[in-house]
Amino acid sequence: MLSDIIAHLRDGGINVNDSRAEWLARINRVGKHIWSSSDHQLMEDVFNVEDRCFYFPSYLGEIRAVRINYTQVTTHNLYPKYHSMWPQNSLYLWQVLGKSPIFEDLAATPLTYRFKAIEGAARTVIVNGQTGTARHDSESISTQQEAVGSKLFSAVTSIIKPRTDSDLEIYQDDTLISIIPNGMTQALYEKIKIGDSVLGEPYTVSLSAEVAYKPPYVPFANDTDQLLDGRLDTVIALQVMAEATANTLGPEGRLAYLGAQASSYLEIPKQERQRSAEIAIDRGAPFMFGYGRRPEE
Numbered sequence: 001m002l003s004d005i006i007a008h009l010r011d012g013g014i015n016v017n018d019s020r021a022e023w024l025a026r027i028n029r030v031g032k033h034i035w036s037s038s039d040h041q042l043m044e045d046v047f048n049v050e051d052r053c054f055y056f057p058s059y060l061g062e063i064r065a066v067r068i069n070y071t072q073v074t075t076h077n078l079y080p081k082y083h084s085m086w087p088q089n090s091l092y093l094w095q096v097l098g099k100s101p102i103f104e105d106l107a108a109t110p111l112t113y114r115f116k117a118i119e120g121a122a123r124t125v126i127v128n129g130q131t132g133t134a135r136h137d138s139e140s141i142s143t144q145q146e147a148v149g150s151k152l153f154s155a156v157t158s159i160i161k162p163r164t165d166s167d168l169e170i171y172q173d174d175t176l177i178s179i180i181p182n183g184m185t186q187a188l189y190e191k192i193k194i195g196d197s198v199l200g201e202p203y204t205v206s207l208s209a210e211v212a213y214k215p216p217y218v219p220f221a222n223d224t225d226q227l228l229d230g231r232l233d234t235v236i237a238l239q240v241m242a243e244a245t246a247n248t249l250g251p252e253g254r255l256a257y258l259g260a261q262a263s264s265y266l267e268i269p270k271q272e273r274q275r276s277a278e279i280a281i282d283r284g285a286p287f288m289f290g291y292g293r294r295p296e297e
Contacts, residue, residue, distance in 0.1 A: 005240075009240060027240055032217045034232060041214070043061075045211055048208055049208055055191055057189055058188040059216075063094065064214055065211070066093075092196065092203065094193065097192070097193050098190075101156055101157070101186070102159075104175055108154065111171065111177075112149070113147050113169075114171065116168075120165060121144065122142045127139050128160075130157075131153055131154060137151060138151075161180055161186075163184075167182050168182075215228070
């Protein structure tokens with residue numbers, strides 16, 4: 001967590017309190033680079049599949065691998081699960097077909113907007129889409145917890161709200177069709193189509209799929225903020241210290257220092273210390289999964 005990174009910096013002779021905002025900016029710049037340079041911090045979830053498709057919430061991050069759901073969700077290291085522990089014919093190709101603010105088809109009924117808790121003040125929700133009378137239509141709803149719209153949308157192109165105290169859920173009748181987390185301002189889901197296995201074997205019909213994904217980097221702000229992998233705290237602190245002392249250590253001294261210190265935390269074999277530190281911290285390792293594709297932006 002951030003307090004541990006600051007403690008490491010203090011042990012290295014850096015007084016973060018002299019300019020906390022400046023050092024916090026350095027920590028987040030280094031943290032974002034290290035976070036995006038490898039896929040060791042993956043999460044997993046199970047999604048319902050219909051006609052080979054499922055909807056992936058964009059706020060969760062980026063998909064790295066898709067498997068047919070054979071097992072329960074686990075919390076152990078996901079790398080071997082999607083690699084050596086499982087045959088690659090359990091991994092499937094995937095493709096982003098498009099993006100949508102909802103994950104269910106619409107019928108000609110009004111939408112219900114419901115916050116999971118009473119808001120401190122009325123919040124305005126704006127919905128844009130298509131109705132039976134207008135190709136481009138919209139409605140604006142203001143509520144502290146729940147309200148029912150008046151428009152009958154046949155398609156929705158965007159749902160927008162301010163940052164709120166609780167999550168917003170959108171229903172059509174009793175069916176949940178979209179969720180916007182409290183810290184997000186828009187709903188956005190990627191429609192994912194599952195192809196055949198990476199070895200070319202035909203798609204196996206399944207009602208659900210296991211998806212490994214890389215969460216987005218969340219900047220440190222409070223002392224209790226932390227990343228998924230606590231070992232990265234030390235690597236971030238070492239990189240920040242190395243940059244701060246680069247002029248005195250020089251490139252070779254800096255790399256040797258990082259390799260020797262980081263190895264004990266990242267369990268790097270002794271003979272690979274320098275190279276591993278260079279890849280993990282300086283250049284960035286390539287992503288582990290490349291079985292999917294996205295449309296050209």
